[in-house]
Amino acid sequence: MGRIMAKPEVCMGCHLCEVWCAVAHSKSKHIVKAFLYEVNKPLPRLVVEEKLPLTFALQCRHCAEPDCVAACISGALSKDPESGIVVHDPNQCVGCYSCVLTCPYGNILINPRQRGIIKCDLCAGMDTLYCVSRCPNEALVYVDC
Amino acid sequence: MSNMGGYDYLIIGNSAGAVGCIEGLRSVDKSGTMALVSEEECRVYSRALIPYYLGGHIARDRLYYRPLDFYDRAHVGVFNGHRAVKIDTAVRMVKLDDGNSMSYGKLLIAAGGKPFYPPIPGLDKKNVYSFHSMSDVQGIEKELPGVRSAVVLGGGVIGLMAAEVLHGKGIRVHVLELADRLLAPVVDETTSQLVENALRETGVDLYLNNTIGQIHGGERVESITLKDGRTIPCDLLIVGVGVAPRVELAEHAGIQVNRGIVVDKKMQTSVPGIFACGDCASTYNFLTDAVQNMPLWPNAYLGGRVAGYNMAGAEREYTLGTQMNAMHFFDVNIVSAGINVTEANQNDSLDIIKNYDAEKKVYRKFVFSKEGTITGFILVGQIDRAGIFLNLMRRKVDVRGFRKEMFKNSFGYADLPETLRWQLLQDDVILGVV
Ligand SMILES: Cc1cc2nc3c(=O)[nH]c(=O)nc-3n(C[C@H](O)[C@H](O)[C@H](O)COP(=O)(O)OP(=O)(O)OC[C@H]3O[C@@H](n4cnc5c(N)ncnc54)[C@H](O)[C@@H]3O)c2cc1C
Ligand code: SF4
Ligand code: SF4
Numbered sequence: 001m002g003r004i005m006a007k008p009e010v011c012m013g014c015h016l017c018e019v020w021c022a023v024a025h026s027k028s029k030h031i032v033k034a035f036l037y038e039v040n041k042p043l044p045r046l047v048v049e050e051k052l053p054l055t056f057a058l059q060c061r062h063c064a065e066p067d068c069v070a071a072c073i074s075g076a077l078s079k080d081p082e083s084g085i086v087v088h089d090p091n092q093c094v095g096c097y098s099c100v101l102t103c104p105y106g107n108i109l110i111n112p113r114q115r116g117i118i119k120c121d122l123c124a125g126m127d128t129l130y131c132v133s134r135c136p137n138e139a140l141v142y143v144d145c
Numbered sequence: 146m147s148n149m150g151g152y153d154y155l156i157i158g159n160s161a162g163a164v165g166c167i168e169g170l171r172s173v174d175k176s177g178t179m180a181l182v183s184e185e186e187c188r189v190y191s192r193a194l195i196p197y198y199l200g201g202h203i204a205r206d207r208l209y210y211r212p213l214d215f216y217d218r219a220h221v222g223v224f225n226g227h228r229a230v231k232i233d234t235a236v237r238m239v240k241l242d243d244g245n246s247m248s249y250g251k252l253l254i255a256a257g258g259k260p261f262y263p264p265i266p267g268l269d270k271k272n273v274y275s276f277h278s279m280s281d282v283q284g285i286e287k288e289l290p291g292v293r294s295a296v297v298l299g300g301g302v303i304g305l306m307a308a309e310v311l312h313g314k315g316i317r318v319h320v321l322e323l324a325d326r327l328l329a330p331v332v333d334e335t336t337s338q339l340v341e342n343a344l345r346e347t348g349v350d351l352y353l354n355n356t357i358g359q360i361h362g363g364e365r366v367e368s369i370t371l372k373d374g375r376t377i378p379c380d381l382l383i384v385g386v387g388v389a390p391r392v393e394l395a396e397h398a399g400i401q402v403n404r405g406i407v408v409d410k411k412m413q414t415s416v417p418g419i420f421a422c423g424d425c426a427s428t429y430n431f432l433t434d435a436v437q438n439m440p441l442w443p444n445a446y447l448g449g450r451v452a453g454y455n456m457a458g459a460e461r462e463y464t465l466g467t468q469m470n471a472m473h474f475f476d477v478n479i480v481s482a483g484i485n486v487t488e489a490n491q492n493d494s495l496d497i498i499k500n501y502d503a504e505k506k507v508y509r510k511f512v513f514s515k516e517g518t519i520t521g522f523i524l525v526g527q528i529d530r531a532g533i534f535l536n537l538m539r540r541k542v543d544v545r546g547f548r549k550e551m552f553k554n555s556f557g558y559a560d561l562p563e564t565l566r567w568q569l570l571q572d573d574v575i576l577g578v579v
Binding site for chain 2: 003005006007008009047049050051054055056058061067070071073074075091092094095096097098099100101102103104105106107108109110115141143
């Protein structure tokens with residue numbers, strides 16, 4: 001199980017990680033189509049922390065003992081024992097926001113479209129970690145640990 | 146009367162606490178024998194989802210908290226529909242209501258709570274329910290088609306959730322609250338006011354400083370007379386005034402009880418080998434440094450998880466528990482955590498900052514200790530990234546240098562002073578030196 005680490009000293013605050021995260025989780029997975037034509041505009045699942053000149057991207061840590069999973073009243077959040085990924089099942093989620101209250105990193109994001117949340121899934125089922133591979137300055141690194 | 150076998154680990158109860166224990170324990174000990182006894186007939190469901198189900202937001206099968214094969218995969222023997230009636234600590238046996246008994250190596254009591262009924266004659270009538278269990282769900286569901294006017298006794302978290310559900314069905318809802326405001330135990334006056342406004346705007350009838358004087362009807366409640374003399378028609382009465390910890394088993398076994406079953410940080414009771422967690426227990430609150438009853442889902446799950454580790458011999462402590470609520474009523478999102486400081490219990494030695502934007506209906510309040518650490522907070526309307534505040538509170542961080550920043554909706558780690566920020570993020574988030 002690894003996780004995505006940030007290098008604030010080389011992050012230039014371009015927000016491309018957010019853009020590509022949104023694209024990765026869109027229907028078309030196409031940067032132009034996703035933002036221009038999709039009914040549900042794509043949403044990023046990470047936050048670029050910003051207080052200029054400081055910027056760095058922060059996404060779910062897929063914690064070893066995740067507080068969000070412990071707090072989830074519906075069982076929508078779980079930690080996959082094999083992959084270690086903290087998975088969110090939107091069909092089971094009721095939008096109680098217990099996880100928003102308990103994630104120490106503020107990495108559970110409220111879905112602005114309907115009562116529910118969105119979070120990093122480590123690009124499950126995709127061929128690459130979008131935020132990492134599309135960062136022009138290599139300010140995000142996937143580290144095995 | 147026979148012995149239904151012996152287990153290395155036995156759990157009484159089948160809810161958040163039990164699941165936490167099973168999952169914690171099985172991550173350490175894969176082979177020890179394990180069983181649970183549960184009074185309710187069905188597999189583990191989340192009672193916190195009852196409002197969502199009755200409100201029509203989720204289908205019935207989504208009330209279940211874990212998949213169907215959960216117990217099999219965890220190798221847990223399940224004895225549903227059985228109540229534990231006695232714990233014999235000397236011989237490590239639990240006796241069941243059918244006369245059978247089971248012996249254990251380690252025992253977890255995760256018996257939860259029982260809805261409290263105030264001593265008002267007539268609360269035993271047929272159309273009176275609490276809002277707590279699968280049997281309430283089934284009862285309320287049967288009643289719903291015929292209900293035009295409902296009374297909810299209790300303006301706390303559960304009462305208000307019930308009110309919202311019933312209102313959503315087109316029912317005329319009357320909420321009775323004995324105190325002079327809603328949600329008094331968990332939020333302050335300003336927040337109560339915001340919720341009260343939201344309720345009134347949607348047309349729910351509120352009766353503060355009020356309760357039932359008398360219940361009228363034969364087998365069923367037909368109407369009630371309030372303490373102030375007014376009469377309300379009533380086709381359904383929901384009792385939501387609180388939950389009492391189920392301590393009777395522990396008490397009779399000579400286990401120490403103080404409101405809830407008292408446990409140490411390892412979740413062990415006064416009798417070695419017997420653990421307790423969740424709504425039936427009194428557990429450590431890191432903000433008050435006292436052992437208290439905190440009937441909340443995360444507290445039950447985590448307490449159970451820590452108990453599970455310790456039962457399996459892996460030492461862990463549960464030291465991060467405190468009061469915390471994520472709530473929403475008629476689309477007003479609220480989170481509150483820590484000590485609830487109100488105008489009534491406020492004093493000059495307390496350091497409080499608050500910010501209320503009446504137009505946007507956004508409210509934030511933080512309470513600090515003398516050392517500058519957060520001891521309580523409430524966010525209404527904007528709750529994004531609230532967990533960062535909980536984390537600062539849990540880590541007892543002195544926030545004096547940046548406390549005004551905390552009013553910003555976009556508040557995040559970037560707003561922390563540099564040294565502190567990297568201290569908090571170094572191991573988990575940041576690569577290299579900063
Ligand atoms: C409507 C509602 C909404 C809620 N919403 C939230 C929320 O949003 N967030 C939150 O944090 N909390 C919420 N809660 C509180 C939360 O559900 C409880 O804190 C949690 O269920 C406690 O879990 P527990 O394991 O301690 O016990 P419980 O869930 O109370 O379950 C205990 C189980 O043990 C069984 N049992 C008891 N005694 C015996 C015995 N002698 N023998 C056999 N079995 C026994 C009971 O039948 C029961 O099945 C809500 C509660 C309700 C009712
Ligand atoms: S959402 Fe937060 S608490 Fe949950 S695994 Fe990710 S970082 Fe940890
Ligand atoms: S908002 Fe959804 S995922 Fe988060 S705790 Fe509630 S049910 Fe679980």
